[in-house]
Amino acid sequence: GAVVSQHPSRVICKSGTSVKIECRSLDFQATTMFWYRQFPKQSLMLMATSNEGSKATYEQGVEKDKFLINHASLTLSTLTVTSAHPEDSSFYICSARPGEVGYTFGSGTRLTVV
């Protein structure tokens, strides 16, 4: 089946630093990828839609200058959390749709900002 690979799975960073999360579609091309954020005991919240070769589309309330998204190829999208603060600590998950089937998710990245 289609696989979406996400790295790193866990990262701890100091407040004020930036963190990059990678999302790769391993056996299919993804012109569109999605980035979600999930807080404990809460649902997945879409942050932005990443489009290959063009600017990402951000959901209302998501700071585009803080959460930089780059989709430079048909198999790779990256999310960079800039100047991270403790309130950015969360579980970040990417997703893509390999054809006319449901969306496939990566394994997620747990970010802890100290």
Next chain:
Amino acid sequence: QKEVEQDPGPLSVPEGAIVSLNCTYSNSAFQYFMWYRQYSRKGPELLMYTYSSGNKEDGRFTAQVDKSSKYISLFIRDSQPSDSATYLCAGHSGGYQKVTFGIGTKLQVIP
């Protein structure tokens, strides 16, 4: 009102029981419905993907969609301890439109 409503549980059942998980939704544009299983600290895993109203069966899992009542269900037969996880329902209107998730129901299957 949330677009997708789901009881967070937790729901505890004995091993071998039939599990019924349910969601309601409010967006009439939803045409596609999904059920995901999420283990702790992992990404969601797609279990069922259905279009419009009707039933779909895959092994021990059966998904039902009733668009007239905006009600979606997932049934798990012969539940196993390994089924213990959080189950998320979701809907979207097609193409690459935004997928909206429920909060997830935490299921525990007791040996």
